[in-house]
Amino acid sequence: MPNGPISIQTVTGAEIAERDWSTTPLGPIATWPVSLRTTLATMLACPTPMFLAWGPELRCFYNDAYRPILGHRVEHALGERFDVVWAHIWDELLPLVERTLAGGNVVATDMQLDLRRGGVPEESWWSFSYSPAFDDDGKVAGLLNVTGETTARVVAERERAASDERLQQALSAGRNIGSWDWDVVADTVRADNRFALLYGVDPNVASEGAPIDVFFRGVHPDDLRDAQRSIERAMDPNGDGTFIAEYRLLGADGTCRWVSAQGRCVFDDRGRPVRFPGVSYDIDDRKQAELAALAAKAERDFVLALSARQRAATDAEAILRFTARAVGERLGINRTCFARVTGLRMRYVPGWNDGTLSVLTGEESLERFGRIGAGRLRSGYAVVAPDIRAGSTFDDAATASHGALSGIVVPLLRDGRLEAVLILDHGERRQWTPGEVALVNEIAEITWVAVQRADALAQLEATVGRQGAQLERVATELHDVASARAAAETQVRQLQKMEAVGQLTGGIAHDFNNMLAVVIGGLDMIDRRLARGEIDVARYLEAAREGASRAASLTQRLLAFSRQSPLSPEPVEGNRLIADLTDLLARTLGEGIAVETVLGAGLWRAEADRGQLENAIVNLAVNARDAMPDGGRLTIETGNAHVGDDYAREADMAAGQYVLIAVTDTGTGMTPDVLAKAFDPFFTTKPVGKGTGLGLSQVFGFVRQSRGHVRIYSEPDVGTTVRLYLPRFYGEAPTPRQRAALPPVRGGEPHEIILVVEDEARVRNFSVEVLRDLGYTVVHADSGPSALEMLDAGQAVTLLFTDVVMPGMTGRELADRAATMLPHLKILYTTGYTRNAVVHNGVLDPGTRLLSKPFGVDDLARKVRDVLDH
Numbered sequence: 049m050p051n052g053p054i055s056i057q058t059v060t061g062a063e064i065a066e067r068d069w070s071t072t073p074l075g076p077i078a079t080w081p082v083s084l085r086t087t088l089a090t091m092l093a094c095p096t097p098m099f100l101a102w103g104p105e106l107r108c109f110y111n112d113a114y115r116p117i118l119g120h121r122v123e124h125a126l127g128e129r130f131d132v133v134w135a136h137i138w139d140e141l142l143p144l145v146e147r148t149l150a151g152g153n154v155v156a157t158d159m160q161l162d163l164r165r166g167g168v169p170e171e172s173w174w175s176f177s178y179s180p181a182f183d184d185d186g187k188v189a190g191l192l193n194v195t196g197e198t199t200a201r202v203v204a205e206r207e208r209a210a211s212d213e214r215l216q217q218a219l220s221a222g223r224n225i226g227s228w229d230w231d232v233v234a235d236t237v238r239a240d241n242r243f244a245l246l247y248g249v250d251p252n253v254a255s256e257g258a259p260i261d262v263f264f265r266g267v268h269p270d271d272l273r274d275a276q277r278s279i280e281r282a283m284d285p286n287g288d289g290t291f292i293a294e295y296r297l298l299g300a301d302g303t304c305r306w307v308s309a310q311g312r313c314v315f316d317d318r319g320r321p322v323r324f325p326g327v328s329y330d331i332d333d334r335k336q337a338e339l340a341a342l343a344a345k346a347e348r349d350f351v352l353a354l355s356a357r358q359r360a361a362t363d364a365e366a367i368l369r370f371t372a373r374a375v376g377e378r379l380g381i382n383r384t385c386f387a388r389v390t391g392l393r394m395r396y397v398p399g400w401n402d403g404t405l406s407v408l409t410g411e412e413s414l415e416r417f418g419r420i421g422a423g424r425l426r427s428g429y430a431v432v433a434p435d436i437r438a439g440s441t442f443d444d445a446a447t448a449s450h451g452a453l454s455g456i457v458v459p460l461l462r463d464g465r466l467e468a469v470l471i472l473d474h475g476e477r478r479q480w481t482p483g484e485v486a487l488v489n490e491i492a493e494i495t496w497v498a499v500q501r502a503d504a505l506a507q508l509e510a511t512v513g514r515q516g517a518q519l520e521r522v523a524t525e526l527h528d529v530a531s532a533r534a535a536a537e538t539q540v541r542q543l544q545k546m547e548a549v550g551q552l553t554g555g556i557a558h559d560f561n562n563m564l565a566v567v568i569g570g571l572d573m574i575d576r577r578l579a580r581g582e583i584d585v586a587r588y589l590e591a592a593r594e595g596a597s598r599a600a601s602l603t604q605r606l607l608a609f610s611r612q613s614p615l616s617p618e619p620v621e622g623n624r625l626i627a628d629l630t631d632l633l634a635r636t637l638g639e640g641i642a643v644e645t646v647l648g649a650g651l652w653r654a655e656a657d658r659g660q661l662e663n664a665i666v667n668l669a670v671n672a673r674d675a676m677p678d679g680g681r682l683t684i685e686t687g688n689a690h691v692g693d694d695y696a697r698e699a700d701m702a703a704g705q706y707v708l709i710a711v712t713d714t715g716t717g718m719t720p721d722v723l724a725k726a727f728d729p730f731f732t733t734k735p736v737g738k739g740t741g742l743g744l745s746q747v748f749g750f751v752r753q754s755r756g757h758v759r760i761y762s763e764p765d766v767g768t769t770v771r772l773y774l775p776r777f778y779g780e781a782p783t784p785r786q787r788a789a790l791p792p793v794r795g796g797e798p799h800e801i802i803l804v805v806e807d808e809a810r811v812r813n814f815s816v817e818v819l820r821d822l823g824y825t826v827v828h829a830d831s832g833p834s835a836l837e838m839l840d841a842g843q844a845v846t847l848l849f850t851d852v853v854m855p856g857m858t859g860r861e862l863a864d865r866a867a868t869m870l871p872h873l874k875i876l877y878t879t880g881y882t883r884n885a886v887v888h889n890g891v892l893d894p895g896t897r898l899l900s901k902p903f904g905v906d907d908l909a910r911k912v913r914d915v916l917d918h
Contacts, residue, residue: 057508058112059500061092063126072127073105081184087192100181102190106130106145112501116493117195119165120428123464137161144178148191154178158202166489167429173202200348204341207333228263230324232283232313235259243328246307248300268304271295275309282311285319291326294335306335347487350378354491358498362505365397371495372399375472379484383407383452383473386495389414389466392422404475405451414466416450417457425459426466432456432485435477454478456485458492460499468496596902617754619653619777620661622686622707629662633669633682640679641672648687654707655777656754664747668711668770671744675715675768685710689773691757701757706773718762726760747772793909796824800916803843804828805835805850805862806878811901815849818905819912832857832865839869847916852879852898876915878903 070076077085084102088109091098097114101107108128115122118133125133134141140161144154155177162169176195183189226243230236236257239247244254247266254263267275275295282291291311296304311326354374361367368386376384377400385399385408392415396408414422421431433455452473460468470492574585626645634643654661665684672682689708696703718726727748747770751758755775762768796802802824806812812828819826827843829835831854839845848866850859863875880901899911 099193101130148178200344207337225329268296289313305332364502460496623647646685653777654774672713680714705776712769714767717764832862847874
């Protein structure tokens with residue numbers, strides 16, 4: 049409903065929302081007070097019957113639970129004046145209404161009202177309350193009624209009271225009480241006239257005495273055995289001899305009456321029953337009242353259970369089907385169904401039958417119930433036929449074709465228009481009781497409320513479905529726009545990446561040219577000296593070697609920065625590693641830098657590449673030294689760190705436990721703009737020739753490749769702290785071994801045959817010459833397919849030494865193929881860049897042996913020997 053909290057999820061709520069109120073004294077909904085809209089919303093959502101009268105004319109509103117109380121008035125009650133809706137009982141209600149409008153609260157308990165829900169007088173009792181309803185200014189603007197019917201309870205209580213009163217009067221006056229005295233030994237019962245008449249025995253016979261079986265003949269067959277058992281229990285000498293029983297007596301005319309019998313068995317001194325006196329009196333009125341109360345409760349429970357099931361259902365046709373079955377089985381009739389009405393035609397909804405009558409399907413004229421019957425139904429009145437053939441209401445031909453001899457048809461109206469009927473058919477004549485007619489009327493009312501709610505919900509779902517489809521189309525369009533934007537952003541990032549690659553290439557070219565100048569210059573000087581016969585070339589040879597080593601170091605830093613350098617993670621004792629490095633750092637940094645360590649107790653082991661971690665700490669220490677030209681203090685701290693979810697999301701790392709290594713200096717620090725670029729490759733604040741700008745980039749690449757995190761904190765003129773977070777190692781650490789000096793490398797044997805596979809001829813020739821010089825038998829190939837041809841031809845090989853990155857077949861593919869041909873073949877890889885062939889997530893595959901390029905003679909000799917010996 050516009051401008052208000054009124055829900056249209058209920059039938060009444062939908063009717064309020066759809067109605068044009070601008071022509072009523074209440075005016076358009078948008079002008080209604082907030083207090084009215086709020087009260088309506090609360091009332092409509094409540095499962096308890098509620099009624100609201102609002103405004104000077106007390107215009108009526110109600111919720112779905114109140115609709116059955118209105119009965120046929122539900123078609124015109126919404127928005128009508130209170131005194132018009134309940135005109136026939138207005139004199140009784142007016143004093144209560146006036147008291148409420150004066151600001152008082154009214155509570156009525158078991159008040160008798162003739163509501164005439166079915167259009168005819170009826171006795172009903174109600175407990176309800178009237179409370180003032182206030183407008184936005186706090187003034188009384190109407191009243192709110194909360195009600196509940198108590199008819200069944202009141203009727204049962206009154207019947208029980210009346211019965212008890214009659215019983216008490218009978219007991220007091222001695223009327224309706226018959227007495228007997230049974231001589232058990234002689235089996236002779238003598239009784240008075242009242243007892244004889246109750247049991248259908250001739251008073252003269254009863255006076256003279258007769259066997260007890262004569263009197264038992266009057267007991268209802270269904271109750272006889274229980275009555276006999278009660279007598280047997282009273283005659284048990286182990287009991288107290290008391291006899292109390294209630295049972296039915298069957299009269300000569302077939303009528304039944306309930307009696308209560310009480311007596312006591314008398315025993316002789318040996319415990320044998322000898323005499324059994326007692327009385328019987330009529331309790332039929334009380335018993336019938338109790339049974340009526342039980343029946344009323346069962347009926348109410350049935351209606352409530354059916355209503356609850358209807359409320360839980362959302363499909364109107366399903367509600368009609370299971371309701372038809374429930375009514376048919378409850379009343380024990382042959383066929384029930386609903387039919388939807390359009391004009392003068394009705395369409396049957398599949399209902400229920402017990403197999404006695406045919407199933408009603410398809411369409412049919414409403415005048416199947418006769419012109420009079422159809423007219424009554426359109427006017428909102430039920431048609432009740434105990435014997436269809438005896439009256440003129442139903443159409444005889446239609447009735448004959450359907451086989452029903454009695455029935456009830458209840459109309460279901462909406463806005464005064466007949467929209468459906470509930471049909472009950474029976475194959476035999478049947479006298480429908482007022483209770484049955486009232487029950488069917490009530491079921492029809494609650495069913496139609498449920499059906500209207502389901503129809504409204506279906507319409508709402510259809511509307512939501514259409515709106516959902518529209519939203520889905522909009523979402524698709526937005527997705528297309530977002531995709532286009534993402535593509536554009538990707539293109540921009542690619543351009544930025546190309547720009548960064550250009551800057552990176554320029555930096556690499558600058559450093560490599562410097563180093564190559566040293567190498568080429570040194571080699572040229574060696575060549576000139578040797579040409580003149582001079583052999584003093586050691587210093588030029590050392591300069592060339594140093595330039596080449598610096599170039600190799602640069603490539604390793606580039607690989608670490610790009611996270612392509614293969615790692616060999618192992619459990620690392622951080623405190624021990626730093627203790628081992630302390631002396632080296634002190635010598636490297638010089639006397640002006642004091643090195644301090646603060647090592648955390650109980651430090652966890654870190655999972656990292658030990659050599660790379662040492663290199664990272666040294667890099668950070670050297671950077672710190674350069675930031676302290678006048679001396680200072682370098683502090684290395686360790687500790688255990690717990691990284692929570694929030695910090696992990698911010699740092700792009702996994703939450704969990706880490707080993708923290710922090711390196712702090714007291715140097716010049718960094719400004720925010722310098723700090724923002726600290727990890728950028730080739731960014732440096734040092735003078736030309738004093739640094740490559742790859743130190744922090746290398747540290748960042750190593751730590752991230754190790755599944756850790758790096759954080760820098762810096763302040764100008766205060767200093768800088770770099771924190772390394774390395775993942776905790778959870779496994780068992782190997783027994784630590786002391787590092788020993790490297791022993792001399794043992795050479796090879798002629799029977800140890802090495803196959804060298806390398807596509808770069810100069811590297812291949814260098815490797816072949818070195819291995820042959822070491823004593824190995826060497827064969828070689830320039831590609832994977834060529835090497836496989838050699839193996840296929842029967843070439844014996846002890847170790848395969850292959851480059852990883854080659855055109856066509858990679859070294860990994862070659863090794864896998866060769867291993868299938870020679871199961872005991874040893875394999876050693878070499879590469880300057882792995883491309884994930886033998887390294888995944890920055891870590892060597894298990895069991896993989898790798899020699900990184902560039903390598904020297906000693907590096908090659910030791911690695912080959914190590915692979916062959918293990």
